[in-house]
Amino acid sequence: MKIIQVKCPNCGQAIYQKTKDEMFLCQNCGTIHYRDDKGPHRVPFEVAPPNPNSGGQRFYMPFWRLRCDFHIRSRDVQGGLLHKLATTLRGGDNGGNLYIFVPAAELDTTTFRRLAVALTTSPPQYPVRQDFGGIERVPTAIGQDEAIEMADFVAVTLEAEKPGTLQYLDYELKVLEAKLIYLPMVSTPSGPWLAI
Amino acid sequence: MGDITVGLNCPACGGAITIAEGESVVNCQYCGSTLYAEGDKGVQTIAFKNKLDERTAIGAAQAWWGKGFKARDLKRTGAVTECYPIYIPFWDIRTRVAGWVCGYEERTRSDSKGNTKTERIYKEEMVLMDLAYSEIACDPGDLGLRSLRNFSGESTFEDLDMIPTFESTTSRDDADAHARSDAIARGRSSAHVPHITFENLHALVKRTSMIYYPIWVVRYTYQDRMYLLTVDGVTGQVLSGRAPGDPLFQSLAVTAGTSIGGLAAAGGVLFTINTGSEFGIAGVILGFIILGATYVFFRHGSEIIQGDFADRKKGPDMRQLGNIGKMIGGAYR
Numbered sequence: 001m002k003i004i005q006v007k008c009p010n011c012g013q014a015i016y017q018k019t020k021d022e023m024f025l026c027q028n029c030g031t032i033h034y035r036d037d038k039g040p041h042r043v044p045f046e047v048a049p050p051n052p053n054s055g056g057q058r059f060y061m062p063f064w065r066l067r068c069d070f071h072i073r074s075r076d077v078q079g080g081l082l083h084k085l086a087t088t089l090r091g092g093d094n095g096g097n098l099y100i101f102v103p104a105a106e107l108d109t110t111t112f113r114r115l116a117v118a119l120t121t122s123p124p125q126y127p128v129r130q131d132f133g134g135i136e137r138v139p140t141a142i143g144q145d146e147a148i149e150m151a152d153f154v155a156v157t158l159e160a161e162k163p164g165t166l167q168y169l170d171y172e173l174k175v176l177e178a179k180l181i182y183l184p185m186v187s188t189p190s191g192p193w194l195a196i
Numbered sequence: 197m198g199d200i201t202v203g204l205n206c207p208a209c210g211g212a213i214t215i216a217e218g219e220s221v222v223n224c225q226y227c228g229s230t231l232y233a234e235g236d237k238g239v240q241t242i243a244f245k246n247k248l249d250e251r252t253a254i255g256a257a258q259a260w261w262g263k264g265f266k267a268r269d270l271k272r273t274g275a276v277t278e279c280y281p282i283y284i285p286f287w288d289i290r291t292r293v294a295g296w297v298c299g300y301e302e303r304t305r306s307d308s309k310g311n312t313k314t315e316r317i318y319k320e321e322m323v324l325m326d327l328a329y330s331e332i333a334c335d336p337g338d339l340g341l342r343s344l345r346n347f348s349g350e351s352t353f354e355d356l357d358m359i360p361t362f363e364s365t366t367s368r369d370d371a372d373a374h375a376r377s378d379a380i381a382r383g384r385s386s387a388h389v390p391h392i393t394f395e396n397l398h399a400l401v402k403r404t405s406m407i408y409y410p411i412w413v414v415r416y417t418y419q420d421r422m423y424l425l426t427v428d429g430v431t432g433q434v435l436s437g438r439a440p441g442d443p444l445f446q447s448l449a450v451t452a453g454t455s456i457g458g459l460a461a462a463g464g465v466l467f468t469i470n471t472g473s474e475f476g477i478a479g480v481i482l483g484f485i486i487l488g489a490t491y492v493f494f495r496h497g498s499e500i501i502q503g504d505f506a507d508r509k510k511g512p513d514m515r516q517l518g519n520i521g522k523m524i525g526g527a528y529r
Contacts, residue, residue: 002233002234003204003205003206003207003213003215003222003231003232003233003234004207004231004232004234005206005207005208005229005230005231005232006221006229006230006231006232014208014229014230015229015230016223016228016229016230017223017230018223019223020219020221020222020223021221022220022221024230035220035232035234037234076393076394078318079318109322109324109325112324113322113324146292146400146402149294149398149400150294150398150400152295152396152398153294153295153296153324153396153398156295156296156396157296157322160296160298160320160322165298165318165319165320166296166298166320166394167298167299167300167318167320167393167394168298168393168394169298169394169396
C-alpha cells in the first residue's frame with residue numbers, strides 16, 4: 001500500500017479536507033476529482049443553492065443524476081385495480097425519458113429509498129452554481145459506475161411503489177448521462193430533508 | 197465489521213497516521229493534508245499481527261481436545277509433534293446488494309369440516325443491504341480453511357518477514373464473482389419469497405482487500421495416528437481440525453438412534469394398518485428423519501471434524517430430512 005498526498009489534477013494545489021470524502025474538492029480552482037488505480041478523474045458537478053428560509057443544520061448531500069431512457073415492455077401487477085384503470089384512461093404508462101436520482105452518500109436503506117423515489121418522481125428545479133458557500137458536504141460513498149447499476153434498482157422501485165403487488169416486469173433502461181449533483185439538506189428528527 | 201488499523205507516515209510532513217482497513221482516504225492530523233492510499237490495482241493488502249506464541253497455540257489445541265465428544269483420553273495421551281505459524285491470504289470483499297424479489301407464498305388452511313383451501317399471498321420485497329464476504333486466496337491443502345471469520349485486529353507487515361507466507365494463487369476477478377454470487381443468493385434468501393416470479397438484484401463490489409492472516413498449525417498424535425488442527429493467530433480459537441471420537445458414546449448414540457427411528461417407523465405402519473388413519477404416516481416420517489439424522493451425525497465414523505474440510509459437508513439439514521419424510525409419506529399414501 002502506498003500513501004500519496006492528494007493534489008488537484010487541474011491546478012496542482014494540495015487538497016485539504018476535513019472529511020474523508022473520495023470526491024476531492026480543490027479550494028483553489030473548484031475542481032472535483034476522484035482517484036482509482038488508473039489515476040485522477042475529474043467529475044462534472046453542479047450545486048443547488050439552499051433555501052435561505054430553511055431552518056436547522058444545513059449540509060450538502062451528493063446525488064448522481066442519471067438521464068435515462070426507461071421503456072416498459074410488459075408488467076404484471078396483482079391488485080391496484082383503480083390505479084390500473086386510471087392509468088389506462090390516461091393512455092397507459094410505458095415509461096419514457098426521466099432523471100433518476102441515486103443518493104451517493106452512505107445512507108440507511110429507508111432514507112436511501114425515500115430520497116431516491118422522492119427526487120426521481122419530482123426532480124428539483126434550481127439555479128445552478130459551482131460553489132458550496134461554506135456549507136459542508138457529506139462524503140460520497142457511491143461512485144458513478146455503482147450509481148448506474150443502482151439506477152436499475154430505483155427504476156424498479158418506482159414501479160413497485162405503485163398500488164398493487166408487482167409480479168413481473170419486462171423493461172429496458174439506458175443511462176444516457178451522469179452528473180454529480182449537490183443538493184442542500186437540513187437535518188430533522190425524521191432524517192434529512194431537501195432545503196431548496 | 198472491519199476494525200483493522202494500519203500505521204503509516206504522512207508523505208507531506210512525516211507525521212504518523214493510521215488508516216482503517218478498506219479505507220482509501222485519510223486526513224493527516226498534523227498538517228491537514230488529504231492523503232490517498234493506493235492499493236495494488238485497487239486491492240489493499242493487510243497483514244494481521246500474530247498475537248500467539250507456540251505455548252498459547254498448544255494450550256488452545258489441548259483445550260479443544262477436551263471439548264465435545266472426542267476421545268476421553270485424548271487430553272491425557274495426545275502428543276503435539278509440531279506447532280508452527282503460517283500466514284494465509286484471504287480475499288475480504290464488501291458488497292452491496294440492491295433490488296426486488298417478487299412472487300407469492302401459498303398457505304393452506306383447513307376448516308372445521310375438513311375442507312382445505314390454498315390461499316396465494318402476493319409479495320414484493322425490496323432488498324438493500326451491505327454484506328461481507330471472504331474466501332481463501334490460495335490452495336489450503338487439508339487445513340480445513342475456506343473463509344475468514346474474524347475481521348478485527350491489529351495490522352502490521354513486520355511479522356511477514358519472520359513467518360512463512362502462502363502466496364496468493366486465486367484471481368481477484370474470480371473472488372469478486374464469487375462475492376457477487378454470494379450477495380445475490382443472500383439477498384434472495386433475505387426476501388423470503390417462496391415462489392419467485394420476478395427478480396431484479398444487483399450486487400456491487402464496494403471494496404476488495406487481501407488479508408494475510410496468521411494461522412498456527414498444530415500436528416499431534418493419538419494412538420499412533422497423526423492428526424492436525426489450526427489455531428487462529430489473532431483470537432486463539434481453534435478454526436479447524438480433526439480429532440479421534442469417543443467410540444463408547446458413538447456406539448450408544450447410533451444404537452439409540454436406529455432403535456428409536458425403527459420403532460417409530462414400525463409403530464406408524466402398524467397404527468395405520470390397524471386404524472386406517474393417516475396419522476400413522478407421521479410415525480413413519482419421524483422414524484426416517486431420526487434414521488437420517490443419525491446417519492448425518494455419525495457418517496464420519498469415529499472422527500470428529502471441525503472446519504471446512506472437503507469431506508465434511510454442512511450440518512444436518514432438517515428441512516431436507518423433512519422433505520425426504522414428505523416424499524416417503526406421499527409415496528406411501
